Amino acid sequence: MASIATNQTILVVGGGISGMTAALEAAECGRQVILVERNTSLGGRTAQLYRYFPKMCHPTCGLEINLRRMKANRNLKVLTLAEIRSVSGKRGDYTVKIRLSPRYVNEKCTACGECARAVETEIPNPHDYGLGKIKAAYLPHAMAYPLRYVIDPSIIATEDGQRAKKACKYDAVDLEMKEELVEMKFGSVIWATGWKPYDASKIQPYGYDRYDNVITSIEFERLADPHGPTGGKLLRPSDGAEAKNIAFIQCAGSRDENHLRHCSRICCMASLKQSQYVSEKGESKSTIYYIDIRAIDRFEDFYRKVQEDPQVSFVKSKVANIQLDEKTGELILKGVDTEGYHRYEARHDLVVLAIGMEPESLGIPLPEDIITDSSGFMEGSKDLGQFGAGAASSPLDVNRSAQSATAAALRAIQSIYRTSSAEGGQ
Amino acid sequence: MSYRNDFLKEVEENVEEGEWVKMCMQCGVCAGSCPFGPHWEHSPQKIFMMIRAGERIQVLSSDSMWMCTSCYNCIVRCPRKLPITHIMHGLANYAHRLGLAPKGQPTRVFAKTFWDNLVKTGRVNELKLTLSHYFRDGFIQGIRNALAMKDIGLGMMKARRINPMELFGGHGLQDLEGFHAIVAKAREIEDRKKGLKNG
Amino acid sequence: MMSEMKTAAYLCSGCGLGDKLDMASLSKVAQKAGKMAIVREHPFLCSEEGVKLIHDEIEKESVTHAVIAACSRRSKTEAFSFPETALSRVNLREGVIWVVAEGHEEIRQEMAEDYVRMGCAEVKKMKLPRGNPESGKEKNILVVGGGLSGLTSALEAAETGYKVVLVEKETRLGGWASKIWKRVPFSSPYNDPQNTGILELISKVSAHKNIEIHVNSAILETSGAPGKFVVRIGKAEGTETEVKIGAIIQATGFSSYDISKLPELGGGLPHVVDQAGLEQLAIKAEGKPIAREDGKPIRSVAFVQCAGQRDESHLPYCSGHCCATSIKQAMYFKDAHPEVDTVIIYTDLRTPGMGEDFYRSAQEKGVIFTKGKVSSVENAGEGCRLKFRDLILDEESTIEADLVVLATGQVPNSGVNIELPEERNQVSVLNLSYRQGKDMPQLKYGFMDSHFICFPYETRRTGIYAAGPVRRPMDMLQATEDATGAALKAIQAVENASLGRAAHPRSGDLSFPTVRLEGCTQCKRCTVECPFGAIDEDEKRFPLFNESRCRRCGTCMGACPVRVISFENYSIDTVGSQIKAVDMPDEFSEKPRILILACENDAYPALDMAGMKNRCYSAFARIIPVRCLGSVNTIWITDALNSGYDGVMMMGCKHGDNYQCHFVKGSELANYRMGKMDDTLKQLGLETERVTTVEVAITDHEKVAAFINDYAETIRIIGMSPMKGFG
Known part of the structure; x- marks a missing residue:
């Protein structure tokens, strides 16, 4: 493994839309790239979205194209269940330690699904943020790449583990698989580690940790998705009743010095989009509580379209608090519409928090010379050999993430070119 | 009405924490969080906007800031970390000193009673404070008020929170003169800080 | 070249294929009907050993054309990668055993056999793409x-x-x-x-x-x-x-939107400038307090956001930068002279990301932000009077300012x-x-x-x-x-x-279109319809293909009425021969045949996922993936109808404003071309329902199965095609 990477190779950390884009764009320029993803399959958060704004198209559509590009490209190698442990060295000569966690399923897997049928244990489905259950031997999702099952570590030493092993005719289940630590050389590193949702339970007045029917925008994506835990029905978690009057609370964590100082950019558009999931369900209503609607550039068209939708209303207000009506399971939102000062106590059957983005890298040991801003977003390394890309570098939407990742790919190629030409290579 | 910053500057110079007013972004979470919300005319965030809009008299004669009970909900929730409670008290104080505060506003009346009671002996005489508050609208009403509150009054007596003997003078500070000097000095410092000559 | 063709078919019996299908019979089909020189069956074809078998035969037996009958072409791509061999993947797993409901063993076997026939027919028409020899090497x-x-x-x-x-x-x-x-x-x-x-x-x-x-x-x-x-x-x-x-x-x-088109906001007045105009004043001031064009020091300035933006009578869009730009410009004033009154009037303040820090910084500097809608800017005294509705205080309001700055938009x-x-x-x-x-x-x-x-x-x-x-x-x-x-x-x-390779989205594709000019009638459809403007016309008005402009979608091939355009590995024949390879039951069999031409980008993955999720659909369907619906030539449809198919369904991406076609116009063109199909059907004496087009998104695994089943039902109701036996 170590031999395939050299000081001409680019390491891309993170296999979401930004990492895939950076890796593919560089590889399609003829450069050697290794893409490292911590999870079981590629796609990152976009694979967990139902649709994209403003086109209302499906993220898996672009994922399919990217996967096809990847399958066709010999310059690109993908490692999943792989985490960066350390990066040392300098531009043009980085030594990177990567931890490979066991999948307990080897490359012989044909994705036939026999192991899943044999196993009895169910685990919360990580693809659905735990909203639904999945067998402990599972394919991460229908578009998973690599198209290979995973055995959850919790059943390895159990009878269920043995069942999975026995069910596989192809000797693909390997319960003895162990964690490995590999070391590789790279010339440049692109950090495309993406974002994570702010911990909603920290926003005390909204009761995410207390009320079942207060969920986050990313969880709402799973509800709307026909591949999701409810088969695409907007069912409220408390009792499975169809939610018909939904509140979207903007700036849940963002633009708030008690939580995230920055504006997460995507949340306004995400809620506008999600209001359309609601409107498509017939009579259902959405109310969007906002401070400023940030529908930048041509997104304004989409905002205008939603404004014209009679099923959607807008209230300029940061909701003050939420109370639960225990009898009905409804939530009572209290606050003031600041456009002219109107007090409200509005009842909704589901509340969606347009949750803010923070850098996923907050939980990752980054090399020391990486420069970050006050919210932890990455600007790159001082030696100009490592670069941030996509939502790791700034709260960005998908389109701008792909743009940023393409720029990062150029910077990485350039960095390697500079090093090699300084060495007299060119 | 003009959108000059004159009044904003006046507030920044004269009102406790007044320099925070400009930081409000009009989200309204303070207005929604205030337990007295339904009872006042202008919400905090609206007051801040009025200050920026130069609506001096409307702001200073508003009763809104007198309604604040210092629950601090607004401060805790404000995404811009404005010390809203303090600003509201600061505005009330400033309006009072300018004589623009609403005349019969009950909180204001009580605050005045409390202050007068305190300054007299250097300690709050709970009994006298209570009585002067009850009897502010005349003797008959005072009796009515006292009867309405008698259970609480008896309870407080039992718990030794009120001593009936306080009616006869009560105890004060040993160095009352010194206390008054302290109060005068404090005011002088505050006025200097705010650039006022005399409140 | 053709004489050197050596064919082989590799049939996998793993993943339950051997349990559900009669493999011996499939092998026979590959041999007899498919005319494959070599036919091998393997219990686990994607294993190291299975791949080695194929690899060795390519080497030793000089196999040039191979059929792999196993799982979907989207699965096991790394294992089944033989870059020097023309390859057809027959989808028996996701496309047959996973989608045919139990109890339909006979028609399931027929489906599988047809797919083997189709794969064999296709591969024989394929050539290994070698890349465009005329590729340009210029890198400037x-x-x-x-x-x-x-x-x-x-x-x-x-x-x-x-x-x-x-x-x-x-x-x-x-x-x-x-x-x-x-x-x-x-x-x-x-x-x-x-x-x-x-x-x-x-x-x-x-x-x-x-x-x-x-x-x-x-x-x-x-x-x-x-x-x-x-x-x-x-x-x-x-x-x-x-x-x-x-x-x-x-x-x-970009150019700045012309301020004179905004007279209601004071565009044209002496003390009203756009953001570019203010920059000029700031450059002149060099960091000192900014003065107006007439030299008067500015003591008050008002910024009007979204001036002629987010407004359908001017620019309907938001230019994105203007809120931060006005904030920056207000700071010019505050930094040089804090006493200057600066008001920014906005409807939504848009400072995404870290721009929020910049917004806060301006507030700290004393810039005032007011949510309002400006109705007019007029000359007043030595400056301007600006009237607006204060949206927070819900009242009409006025500002007098020495200068008004209009945040106008970017015009590309x-x-x-x-x-x-x-x-x-x-x-x-x-x-x-x-x-x-x-x-x-x-x-x-x-x-x-x-x-x-x-x-x-x-x-x-x-x-x-x-x-x-x-x-x-x-x-x-x-x-x-x-x-x-x-x-x-x-x-x-x-x-x-x-390297003669395609650009996105078929990155790396070495195939490219060639045209048989001797058959060309100069109808110009290919030159007009190419979504990428790849085709010009030469002096003799023949189409001139610029291969390196081509994205290999095949829209030209779909457009060509005389069928002279083809790719090495994707042509009228590669698809046409598959259509004809299907074994057509007679009119009385009650076994209709439905041809489905499915876009490989979205519909085909959706069909695969229907398989993975066990959404069953009619075993009468015969699915052929196409590069794009735009590449569908109507000859395929008429051929299918003539050879007795009972229905033809096309599955493509959404078209219209929010089109999802990766080749921009492919699905739209297909829809347009099929709109003209009705006449053809009438001429053939067929019901118009016998050809249909549906929009399928990649997530529609549920819907694709329903589309096929509903269509099979429609065919059942209208009855079998009368064309059987005439093809």
Whole structure:
């Protein structure tokens, strides 16, 4: 493994839309790239979205194209269940330690699904943020790449583990698989580690940790998705009743010095989009509580379209608090519409928090010379050999993430070119 | 009405924490969080906007800031970390000193009673404070008020929170003169800080 | 070449295929009907051993054409990768045993056998694509526009070792960035306006050994294709230079929306300026308090956001940068003289990301923000009176200010809109000698943006990329990022073109269209319909294919009425022979045959996922993946009907405004062509229901199964085709 990477190779950390884009764009320029993803399959958060704004198209559509590009490209190698442990060295000569966690399923897997049928244990489905259950031997999702099952570590030493092993005719289940630590050389590193949702339970007045029917925008994506835990029905978690009057609370964590100082950019558009999931369900209503609607550039068209939708209303207000009506399971939102000062106590059957983005890298040991801003977003390394890309570098939407990742790919190629030409290579 | 910053500057110079007013972004979470919300005319965030809009008299004669009970909900929730409670008290104080505060506003009346009671002996005489508050609208009403509150009054007596003997003078500070000097000095410092000559 | 063809079929019996299908019978089909020279069955074909079997036979038996009958072509791609062999994948797993309900063993076997026949028929018509031998090797990059975006693209490409030719129409480099006092900060702390850095950038570009600069110049003509563009550059003085170019970046920036079109907001009054006008005043002040044009010191200034923006009678869009720009400009005043009153009137303050810090910083400096809607700006006294509705206080309000700044929007300098009649148009930027028009197609409002969220640099002219505010309204930080990304795409385009490989989305595809000119009737459909303007016409009015402009979607092949266009591995015959290979039961069998032509980008994956999720559909369906519905030639449909198919269903991407077709117009064209199918059907004496088109998104695994089943039901109701036995 170590031999395939050299000081001409680019390491891309993170296999979401930004990492895939950076890796593919560089590889399609003829450069050697290794893409490292911590999870079981590629796609990152976009694979967990139902649709994209403003086109209302499906993220898996672009994922399919990217996967096809990847399958066709010999310059690109993908490692999943792989985490960066350390990066040392300098531009043009980085030594990177990567931890490979066991999948307990080897490359012989044909994705036939026999192991899943044999196993009895169910685990919360990580693809659905735990909203639904999945067998402990599972394919991460229908578009998973690599198209290979995973055995959850919790059943390895159990009878269920043995069942999975026995069910596989192809000797693909390997319960003895162990964690490995590999070391590789790279010339440049692109950090495309993406974002994570702010911990909603920290926003005390909204009761995410207390009320079942207060969920986050990313969880709402799973509800709307026909591949999701409810088969695409907007069912409220408390009792499975169809939610018909939904509140979207903007700036849940963002633009708030008690939580995230920055504006997460995507949340306004995400809620506008999600209001359309609601409107498509017939009579259902959405109310969007906002401070400023940030529908930048041509997104304004989409905002205008939603404004014209009679099923959607807008209230300029940061909701003050939420109370639960225990009898009905409804939530009572209290606050003031600041456009002219109107007090409200509005009842909704589901509340969606347009949750803010923070850098996923907050939980990752980054090399020391990486420069970050006050919210932890990455600007790159001082030696100009490592670069941030996509939502790791700034709260960005998908389109701008792909743009940023393409720029990062150029910077990485350039960095390697500079090093090699300084060495007299060119 | 003009959108000059004159009044904003006046507030920044004269009102406790007044320099925070400009930081409000009009989200309204303070207005929604205030337990007295339904009872006042202008919400905090609206007051801040009025200050920026130069609506001096409307702001200073508003009763809104007198309604604040210092629950601090607004401060805790404000995404811009404005010390809203303090600003509201600061505005009330400033309006009072300018004589623009609403005349019969009950909180204001009580605050005045409390202050007068305190300054007299250097300690709050709970009994006298209570009585002067009850009897502010005349003797008959005072009796009515006292009867309405008698259970609480008896309870407080039992718990030794009120001593009936306080009616006869009560105890004060040993160095009352010194206390008054302290109060005068404090005011002088505050006025200097705010650039006022005399409140 | 054909005489050297050696065929082989490899049938996998793993993943339950052997349990559910009669493998022996399938082998026989491959041998007899399929005429495969070698037929092998393996219990686990994708295993190391199975792959080695195929590999060894390719080596030892000189197998040139192989059929792999196993799982979907989307599965096990790494195992079944034989780059030197023409390959057809027969989808028996996701496409047969996973989608046919239990209890239909007989028709399931028939389905599988048909698919084997189809795979064998297809592979024999395929050739291994070898790449375009005429590929252009030129790697120089042309950057049009010498503003921040163009300079950045040029420098980034040059620093990566590529030669760059930079063309700027003005006499000096720098564009807008050289006409502003300071810029919004790009990195933390986001507190104060920053130097633009444009002079340093200009001097780096000017001194760079890889960059050749042409100022005061325009593009007179651009001809050719990626890897071999020939560009004539004309200087204003009349001299001309010709350069050979591999790829092009158009970074022609924007113009400010004309302030005089906003008289209600005071456009045209002496003390009303746009943001660019204020920059001029700020440059003049050099950091000291800003004075008006007439010399009067400014003591109060009001900024009107969204002036002529987010407004359907002016610019319907938001330019994205203007809130931060006004904040920065208000800081000019506050930083020089804190006593100046600065009010920003906005409806939604849009400072995404770290811009929120910049917003806060302005508030700290005393800039006042008011949510309001301005109704008028008039002369008043020595300044202006601005009337607005205060949306928070819910009242009419007035501001008197020495100066009013209108935050007007960005209008892209995109050149000619090729969709409009010529007389209504502006001067062309690229002067492309393309048959389809002189400039790049625009997406909306003149911006040359990609329609694809996942692929921001996709334009409809291969090897030509838009960067900066000509692509999408944007601020300077975004423009820098955008220009850097565009430099990468340009580098990628020249590298791909030099190897004869396709660009996105069929990146790396070595197949390319060829045309048999002797059969061509010069109908021009291919030249008109190519979504990428790849096809010109030569002097004799024959189509002239520019392979390196081609994205290999096959829309030309679908368009051609005389069927003279084909790809080595995808042609009228590769699909046509599959259609004909199906064993057609007679009219009385009650076994209809439904041909489904499914877009390989979205519909085919959805069908696979229907299989993975065990959504069953009719075993009467025979599915053929196509590169794009645009590549569907009506001959396939008439052939199918003539040979007795009972129905033909096309599954493609959504078309219309929010189209999802990866080749822009493919599904729309297919829809249009099929609209004309009704007449053909009537002529054949067939019901119009026998041909249908459905829109399928990639997530529609549930729907695809329902579409097929509903259609099978429709066919059952209208009955079997009367055409059986005549084909």
